[in-house]
Amino acid sequence: MQVTRVKQIAQQLEHATCSQPFSVLGPIETGSKTKIRVWRPDASSIEISWPDTALPKVMLKPLTEAGLFEGEITKAQSAQVYWVTIHNKADSYIYCDPYQFVDNAYHAVHYIDSKPENLYHQAGAQLITVTPEKGEALPATRFCVYAPNASSVSLIGDFNQWDGRLHPMEKTSLGYWVLVVPNLGEGERYKYQIKDAHGHELPHKTDPLGFSAEQYPSHASKIFNHDKYQWNDDAWLASRKQNKYANPMSIYEVHLGSWKRPDADSGQRYLTYEELADDLIPYAKEMGYTHLELLPVSEFPFDGSWGYQPVGMFAPTSRFGNPDAFKYFVDKCHQADLGVIIDWVPAHFPEDGHGLARFDGSHVYEYEDPRRGWHPDWNSCIYDFGKQTVRQFLVANALFWLDKFHVDGLRVDAVASMLYLDYSRNEGEWIPNVDGGNENYEAISLLRWMNEEVYKHYPDAMTIAEESTSFPKVSRPVFEGGLGFGFKWNMGWMHDSLTYIAKDPAYRNYHHGEITFSMVYSFDENFVLPISHDEVVHGKGSLLHKMPGDEWQQAANVRCYAGFMYGHPGKKLNFMGNEFAQSKEWNHDTSLDWHLLEHKKHKGIQSLYKALNQFYTSTPAMYEQDHSHHGFAWVDHENADQSVVSFVRTSLDGKQKVYVICNFTPIPREHYRVGVDGAGELALALNTDSQVFWGSDYPVDSHVTPTPVAWNNRDHSISINLPPLSTVFYITK
Incomplete structure (x- = not known):
């Protein structure tokens, strides 16, 4: 190799700017000869060996003082996996060279774009086995990350002291960067060191397809094996085939971090997924609920976002345990005949440095123009719903939760903000569509595709839209011109009925239409009646304290309203605390006020919700024709x-x-x-x-x-x- 070329390679490796390491590291064919080239800046000498001790060891020669070494091997040696022994002034260590597994690395992008689910089967950190032509198979992890406009990407973690020089990744023609690292297994922490198109280093990024993650301050991704957990919910999955529209559905909406906290002597920690399984599931069953709906469990950085600013879309939050612990929770729900719905957030994501925003220095996941790519309500980014890689990412994620975690449904947050380009924007702050209108054709197309894929792969599951406008056919099939959701939250009913019930009874006669108007459109969609978390925060007051009158009248209004809700057509959803008339607004930092059940008023209201659930779920007239x-x-x-x-x-x-x-x-x-x-x-x-x-x-x-x-x-x-x-x-x- 020419001296100039050697220096160029060494300089790229030293500064972590090499985008094609497979062409310069590992086995290199040069005519009839095979050379091995290794880059290790801490090495004073490097020795290559083989498991077959009959093959002689090879000492590599330094090509540069910076740490680039090279040596020639025989044909017999090139047929087997080799190991690298590094000698330096402090000690020696041995590892299996990642740069000899070129074909295994490129396999990550084979057919990755042909089906949406291929993304989480092939990208991210996948535990694989590499099988050499001769010798024993080796466990390994294959890494694959999409960063099309990066000039270089390196894998970093505890295994290489977070040194971006040691594991440069290979850029493929599809914009994915790949690398296979042998003997790297479950639990290892990792991130990506990415340099933008101009060579500027970005904040270290977590894996967009990471299956597990750590909390602050590291926000590191962790390798995780999804094939270990043994499910025990076959009976539930079989029963899930029943017609959801003609069966009762009473949903208990829960924020796992504040439903209940451990005893005071445990500090401010959360209940774990296992503890929630032991406590929350029996309570929900005793109260007669049919489903739990969980505020987003996708990993998120800021507690105060309640999960609605997700970063780790493929990882359940580690606040409560690892992914298998969440599987255990879902499994236990199913064994107790309790369905699990999770809130899913494709509407926006935060701009935290370790997340998706400007992932490779460019707008990989979000719209570039802030009039489309920035959400004024939440000060967050908006996915580019027209970009095929982003569309696949989101659809794959929807399928992922149904596949790997057996969840029964996805409630899609903030659908209205996706459907309309002018949502929460003033004139001049948004860009019309190609027809000059305000509908986001790209988001509409994405939601239809997502629903089609969900119901194709998981026909017994369901999708539910939180959609607050009069957009037509939200819960009608795509082939009928609808968005394809199974259900839609009835936000109109919620708004009108809460406005009505909050008025002094002396004035309700002037507003009678607010309590009856919902029946004008009640069968236009497959509705769920929600009294959700959004109605008991931000100064809106608890459900109890929305009510007028003295203490008795407030409680009586809650009871009367609950009865009206359960009588009204539509499936039911109540946020935690409503069922015993929580006095204070919901606070995500503290437990619900369970001590209130020492008082007859709150105990009585809790007994009413239990009775309403039991009556509703046992009385066919109350649910069989909810949507007719x-x-x-x-x-x-x-x-x-x-x-x-x-x-x-x-x-x-x-x-x-x-x-x-x-x-x-x-x-x-x-x-x-x-x-x-x-x-x-x-x-x-x-x-x-x-x-x-x-x-x-x-x-x-x-x-x-x-x-x-x-x-x-x-x-x-x-x-x-x-x-x-x-x-x-x-x-x-």
């Missing part, structure tokens, strides 16, 4: 003067009916008449004013027989006592 107008009919929605609404829910076979009557005033109504269908006797199924729930226990008939008195456009009716601020349920016998 055949399952709902108004009895009376016009009684604004008395602020009373009444309606009937009907089972799929038409045999079971439940009459729901809500009195939104503190005035009891004696002999209140309600029109009913038919003359069959009705039984009181649930009364939110019962003393069991800390109600006034105003006398209510446990059974009523309709009389042939026409009322509410029906031939029969019943006369009942209607308690103050209450919802009562009467069911056909």
